[in-house]
Amino acid sequence: MTEKRASIGARRNPDTETAVLDAAAEVLAEKGISGLSMEAVAKRARAGKATLYRWWPTRGALLLAVYRRMKFDDHYPDTGALESDIAGVLALVLDHWRGGTAQVFRSIIAAAQAEPDVNAALTEFRLERRDALVRVIHRAEARGELAPGLAPEALADAVIAMLWLKLLSDQTDADPAELARVLTHGWTQG
Amino acid sequence: MTEKRASIGARRNPDTETAVLDAAAEVLAEKGISGLSMEAVAKRARAGKATLYRWWPTRGALLLAVYRRMKFDDHYPDTGALESDIAGVLALVLDHWRGGTAQVFRSIIAAAQAEPDVNAALTEFRLERRDALVRVIHRAEARGELAPGLAPEALADAVIAMLWLKLLSDQTDADPAELARVLTHGWTQG
Amino acid sequence: MTEKRASIGARRNPDTETAVLDAAAEVLAEKGISGLSMEAVAKRARAGKATLYRWWPTRGALLLAVYRRMKFDDHYPDTGALESDIAGVLALVLDHWRGGTAQVFRSIIAAAQAEPDVNAALTEFRLERRDALVRVIHRAEARGELAPGLAPEALADAVIAMLWLKLLSDQTDADPAELARVLTHGWTQG
Amino acid sequence: MTEKRASIGARRNPDTETAVLDAAAEVLAEKGISGLSMEAVAKRARAGKATLYRWWPTRGALLLAVYRRMKFDDHYPDTGALESDIAGVLALVLDHWRGGTAQVFRSIIAAAQAEPDVNAALTEFRLERRDALVRVIHRAEARGELAPGLAPEALADAVIAMLWLKLLSDQTDADPAELARVLTHGWTQG
DNA sequence: TTGTAACCGAGACGGTACGTCTCGTCTTGCA
DNA sequence: TGCAAGACGAGACGTACCGTCTCGGTTACAA
Numbered sequence: 001m002t003e004k005r006a007s008i009g010a011r012r013n014p015d016t017e018t019a020v021l022d023a024a025a026e027v028l029a030e031k032g033i034s035g036l037s038m039e040a041v042a043k044r045a046r047a048g049k050a051t052l053y054r055w056w057p058t059r060g061a062l063l064l065a066v067y068r069r070m071k072f073d074d075h076y077p078d079t080g081a082l083e084s085d086i087a088g089v090l091a092l093v094l095d096h097w098r099g100g101t102a103q104v105f106r107s108i109i110a111a112a113q114a115e116p117d118v119n120a121a122l123t124e125f126r127l128e129r130r131d132a133l134v135r136v137i138h139r140a141e142a143r144g145e146l147a148p149g150l151a152p153e154a155l156a157d158a159v160i161a162m163l164w165l166k167l168l169s170d171q172t173d174a175d176p177a178e179l180a181r182v183l184t185h186g187w188t189q190g
Numbered sequence: 191m192t193e194k195r196a197s198i199g200a201r202r203n204p205d206t207e208t209a210v211l212d213a214a215a216e217v218l219a220e221k222g223i224s225g226l227s228m229e230a231v232a233k234r235a236r237a238g239k240a241t242l243y244r245w246w247p248t249r250g251a252l253l254l255a256v257y258r259r260m261k262f263d264d265h266y267p268d269t270g271a272l273e274s275d276i277a278g279v280l281a282l283v284l285d286h287w288r289g290g291t292a293q294v295f296r297s298i299i300a301a302a303q304a305e306p307d308v309n310a311a312l313t314e315f316r317l318e319r320r321d322a323l324v325r326v327i328h329r330a331e332a333r334g335e336l337a338p339g340l341a342p343e344a345l346a347d348a349v350i351a352m353l354w355l356k357l358l359s360d361q362t363d364a365d366p367a368e369l370a371r372v373l374t375h376g377w378t379q380g
Numbered sequence: 381m382t383e384k385r386a387s388i389g390a391r392r393n394p395d396t397e398t399a400v401l402d403a404a405a406e407v408l409a410e411k412g413i414s415g416l417s418m419e420a421v422a423k424r425a426r427a428g429k430a431t432l433y434r435w436w437p438t439r440g441a442l443l444l445a446v447y448r449r450m451k452f453d454d455h456y457p458d459t460g461a462l463e464s465d466i467a468g469v470l471a472l473v474l475d476h477w478r479g480g481t482a483q484v485f486r487s488i489i490a491a492a493q494a495e496p497d498v499n500a501a502l503t504e505f506r507l508e509r510r511d512a513l514v515r516v517i518h519r520a521e522a523r524g525e526l527a528p529g530l531a532p533e534a535l536a537d538a539v540i541a542m543l544w545l546k547l548l549s550d551q552t553d554a555d556p557a558e559l560a561r562v563l564t565h566g567w568t569q570g
Numbered sequence: 571m572t573e574k575r576a577s578i579g580a581r582r583n584p585d586t587e588t589a590v591l592d593a594a595a596e597v598l599a600e601k602g603i604s605g606l607s608m609e610a611v612a613k614r615a616r617a618g619k620a621t622l623y624r625w626w627p628t629r630g631a632l633l634l635a636v637y638r639r640m641k642f643d644d645h646y647p648d649t650g651a652l653e654s655d656i657a658g659v660l661a662l663v664l665d666h667w668r669g670g671t672a673q674v675f676r677s678i679i680a681a682a683q684a685e686p687d688v689n690a691a692l693t694e695f696r697l698e699r700r701d702a703l704v705r706v707i708h709r710a711e712a713r714g715e716l717a718p719g720l721a722p723e724a725l726a727d728a729v730i731a732m733l734w735l736k737l738l739s740d741q742t743d744a745d746p747a748e749l750a751r752v753l754t755h756g757w758t759q760g
Numbered sequence: 761t762t763g764t765a766a767c768c769g770a771g772a773c774g775g776t777a778c779g780t781c782t783c784g785t786c787t788t789g790c791a
Numbered sequence: 792t793g794c795a796a797g798a799c800g801a802g803a804c805g806t807a808c809c810g811t812c813t814c815g816g817t818t819a820c821a822a
Contacts, residue, residue, distance in 0.1 A: 009818035010766035034304045039808055048769045053810065082378055109358060110303035113296045114224045123359060145378050154372045161355035162348060168299060169313060182344045186376025188272055188335050199788035200797035229777055238800045243779065389814035390771035414684045419803055428774045433805065462758055489738060490683035493676045494604045503739060525758050534752045538732060545731035548679060549693060562724045566756025568652055568715050575794080583793070609782055618795045623784065 005046070012055070019045040020052060024066050029100075033107035036063075060111040060118025064125070067108060070101045074132055082140040086159060087180035089133065093163055097172045106167055130156045158183055195236070202245065209235040210242060214256050219290070223297040228252075250301035250308025254315075257298060260291045264322055272330035276349060277370035279323065283353055287362045296357055320346045348373055385426075392435070399425040400432060404446050409480070413487040418442075440491035440498025444505075447488060450481045454512055462520040466539060467560035469513065473543055477552045486547055510536045538563055575616070589615040590622060594636050599670075603677035608632075630681040630688025634695070637678060640671045644702060652710035656729060657750035659703065663733055667742045676737055700726045728753055 005015045023045035027036050038059060042049045056062040077088045097105065112119040133156035140146050162183060166174050195205045213235035218226050228249065232239045246252040267278045287295065302309040323346035330336050352373060356364045385395045403425035407416050418439060422429045436442040457468045477485065492499040513536035520526050542563060546554050575585045593615035598606050608629065612619045626632040647658045667675065682689040703726035710716050732753060736744050 005768070007767035007769090007817045007819095010764090010820075011818090013768070016768075032304065037808055038810085042769090046769070049771085049810080050812085051768065054767090057810095106303045110300040113300035113358065114222070119360075126359065140378070147375065147377060150372060150375065150377060151368075154368065155377055157355060158348065158352060158372055161351035164355055164358070165347060165351035168303065168354070169316065170309075178341075178344065182340060182348055184377040185340065186337060187340060187345055187374040188330070188337055195799075197786045197788095197797080197799040199786075200795090201788080203798065206799075227777055228779085232800095236800075238798095238802085239779080240781080240801090241799060244798080247779095385773075387771080387773035387812045387814090389812075390769090391814075393772070396773075412684070417803055418805085422774095426774075428772095428776095429805080430775090430807085431773065434772080437805095486683045490680040493680040493738065494602065499740075506739065520758070527755065527757060530752060530755065530757060531748075534748065535757055537735060538728065538752055541731035541735035542728060544735055544738070545727060548683065548734070549696065550689075558721075558724065562720060562728055564757040565717065565720065567717060567720060567725055567754040568710070586794075607782055608784085612795095616795075618793095619784080619797085620786085621794065624793090627784095 016045075016047055016051060017055065020047055020056070020062075021066055021069055023047075024062050025069075025104075028066065028104060028107070032103065033110065036107070038062075058115055058117055060108065060115045060121065063104060063108045063111060064118065064121050067101065067104045070096075070104065076132060076136050078136075078139065080143075082137070082145050083180050083184045085136050085140070086184055087176045089136065089159065090163065090176035090179050094166070094172050094174065094176060097167060102167060102172050109164070109168065126160065130160060133159055155183075206235075206237055206241060207245065210237055210246070210252075211256055211259055213237075214252055215259075215294075218256065218294060218297070222293065223300070226253075226297070248301075248305050248307060250298065250305045250311070253294060253298045253301060254308065254311050257291065257294045260286075260294065264319075266322060266326050268329065270333075272327070272335055273370050273374045275326050275330070276374055277366045279326065279349065280353065280366035280369050284356070284362050284364065284366060287357060292357060292362050299354065299358065316350065320350060323349055345373075396425075396427055396431060397435065400427055400436070400442075401446055401449055403427075404442050405449075405484075408446065408484060408487070412483065413490070416443075416487070438491075438495050438497060440488065440495045440501070443484060443488045443491060444498065444501050447481065447484045450476075450484065456512060456516050458519065460523075462517070462525055463560050463564045465516050465520070466564055467556045469516065469539065470543065470556035470559050474546070474552050474554065474556060477547060482547060482552050489544070489548065506540065510540060513539055586615075586617055586621060587625065590617055590626070590632075591636055591639055593617075594632050595639075595674075598636065598674060598677070602673065603680065606633075606677070628685055628687055630678065630685045630691065633674060633678045633681060634688070634691050637671065637674050640666075640674065646702060646706050648706075648709065650713075652707070652715050653750050653754045655706050655710070656754055657746045659706065659729065660733065660746035660749050664736070664742050664744065664746060667737060672737060672742055679734070679738065696730065700730060703729055 005013060005019065007013065008015075020041060024036065024041045027040050027044055031040075036059065038049060038052055041047075041062065042052050045052075052062075056065060076085065076092065079085050079088060108118065108122055112122040130153065134152045137146065137152040137155055141152065146152075162179055166172055166179075195203060195209065197203065210231060214226065214231045217230050217234055221230075226249065228239060228242050231237075231252065232242050235242075242252070246255060266275065266282065269275050269278060298308065298312055302312040320343065324342045327336065327342040327345055331342070336342075352369055356362055356369075385393060385399065387393065400421060404416065404421045407420050407424055411420075416439065418429060418432050421427075421442065422432050425432075432442070436445060456465065456472065459465050459468060488498065488502055492502040510533065514532045517526065517532040517535055521532070526532075542559055546552055546559075575583060575589065590611060594606065594611045597610050597614055601610075606629065608619060608622055611617075611632065612622050615622075622632075626635060646655065646662065649655050649658060678688065678692055682692040700723065704722045707716065707722040707725055711722065716722075732749055736742055736749075
């Protein structure tokens with residue numbers, strides 16, 4: 001996106017948005033999160049800084065926009081059994097991260113610890129993902145597979161927690177099947 | 191620590207270390223992680239910036255030093271049953287965080303995503319905590335309580351993952367007993 | 381110039397330039413050359429350090445800009461005789477220096493010994509002044525007053541040399557008439 | 571001077587002095603005046619900073635000590651005529667500077683413009699050199715060669731002024747004979 | 761048809777913080 | 792006591808970004 005862009009009137013220019021998100025993704029890939037300054041993105045995108053701030057007021061907003069473009073297929077497979085369903089979800093997400101989005105999402109979690117608006121956006125995103133997981137668990141419940149007295153939301157949280165831990169500690173190459181077993185099996189016997 | 195400090199020869203001055211860590215903790219409490227600049231800490235501690243950088247080369251190193259001083263009682267209670275042991279661990283850590291260290295540890299995890307040295311230190315810390323958890327699980331194993339085929343390290347990871355998720359998503363007020371139940375119970379029946 | 385200044389678009393703000401040069405002159409007058417740090421000038425001018433460095437990359441450049449603003453009347457009087465013309469020039473410059481610019485010009489000469497760009501600017505300035513002197517000498521030549529075999533440039537250098545020596549050795553109160561006599565008269569008789 | 575030096579008791583160690591002045595001269599030659607920090611000299615000389623400050627309290631004092639070690643033969647030749655005597659003096663000094671001491675002396679003059687103690691030392695040195703020149707002029711006076719009404723000190727100043735100008739403006743390769751002619755000849759005829 | 765409103769790239773502005781450097785002072789432990 | 796060593800408080804250095812602004816130009820829509 002090197003050709004000159006200008007205003008297309010009193011409304012947002014989609015070319016500019018594309019150029020900015022492309023530039024942000026490139027900078028992120030090349031220099032990592034600490035190199036992702038608004039300044040650098042504006043320069044790389046040949047965009048004015050004011051334009052950036054108009055549409056993405058914080059670095060976190062920019063990060064989230066980049067991550068959202070990297071949308072993965074959130075159609076979680078139905079294998080007919082909870083453990084393998086969970087394993088499928090874990091595999092899907094870990095694959096997605098290993099495909100190159102890990103750095104971006106790690107950076108978002110990091111940014112959320114300091115910037116409230118990023119935190120809010122991340123919470124929204126997390127709950128949305130949790131709902132998708134809860135739907136998987138409800139399928140198991142409908143099959144009469146689920147043990148009584150366990151909140152599906154809490155179980156979904158356990159899955160998400162494990163994913164985040166693996167992401168944040170550079171272990172996106174973990175084995176989904178084993179993780180699923182640890183999460184869904186009872187730890188104790190009898 | 192307002193009185194003037196000076197060199198005590200060609201070696202580290204413990205008074206300075208105390209003053210710096212005190213200052214860092216105060217700044218963190220007052221202005222949060224984004225207000226914790228090396229500049230501000232140096233000014234508050236009445237220390238030279240070079241002195242800071244000599245002993246704590248990055249902000250993450252400083253954060254870790256502050257966190258280490260907030261050492262909690264890591265004597266995990268032995269209740270005679272795994273689930274209540276885990277609940278005890280969760281309660282201990284969540285209490286510790288609610289007591290004021292949550293902000294610090296969240297910041298460390300965030301910093302670790304960008305700074306390799308902080309990442310390394312955090313990994314070391316995490317494995318150390320995991321070992322303590324593994325010892326709890328080994329107690330259950332010795333009692334014949336543990337189901338076969340589950341790696342204690344993986345189980346410990348699940349506990350740590352849940353704790354981190356609660357920390358990172360502002361839920362340090364979660365109920366340890368319920369979390370322990372979700373983690374240790376089997377999700378499925380039969 | 382205490383009221384707030386801001387950008388006037390993507391081009392230089394003359395108010396800022398004025399404020400900076402005023403501040404530099406004030407700092408110089410109050411604390412001398414060793415107190416003239418970029419930091420101090422920026423603070424006094426309520427200007428950003430980056431703005432200073434953008435337009436005056438070195439301390440010497442700033443000094444030269446200050447000196448150029450203190451432009452003296454370079455209309456050298458025509459008395460009809462070389463010696464009194466030279467005495468007039470000497471008096472003019474020494475007066476100018478005693479009027480408060482001595483410190484600035486001394487600092488420029490000092491800075492030029494370490495910073496090449498200041499050296500270049502000072503050389504340019506020196507040659508420009510020498511040309512003005514050469515014109516005075518040419519007037520004498522036209523009157524048939526000048527002895528043969530003497531390069532006007534070399535004679536002008538002798539005048540400038542004497543001025544610089546007096547400046548650099550705190551003797552700006554020297555007697556222009558006597559200096560002119562020493563310079564223009566033959567030392568030997570017969 | 572790389573071997574370890576130690577105290578020789580409660581008095582100054584000449585080895586240390588040599589090592590320090592050697593180091594200062596080397597640093598000056600390699601990095602110029604702006605690189606000549608007390609820090610750098612101490613490190614290069616393997617001397618303690620306290621030792622430096624004990625014997626050479628300012629950078630100027632160190633510079634002067636270095637310059638004094640580069641003592642030139644100040645036996646000004648007696649040719650029997652003032653102009654050629656002056657030419658000899660000019661040649662001697664310019665040669666000395668071209669031999670490698672120019673940088674040092676330029677730096678001293680520069681330092682003297684900001685540091686009063688260096689200024690005092692330089693003045694002392696300058697007057698000492700002027701006295702030597704005055705003696706040359708007195709020889710001419712004794713021969714009845716000198717025109718009446720001219721102060722030998724003022725004439726000597728003119729010579730020194732010309733030398734300093736050439737030094738400060740990178741013209742140490744000037745022709746001593748021509749400079750002497752310009753200085754000693756009358757500018758006007760008749 | 762003509763404002764005019766909001767967009768665009770550009771980049772200067774006042775600032776803050778960075779990490780490095782040097783200053784001059786100090787305390788130690790060895791010789 | 793002198794010395795090498797080097798930590799200390801202090802603060803200037805020059806750089807990088809921050810978020811805001813003004814500019815001059817462009818385009819679409821309303822009057």
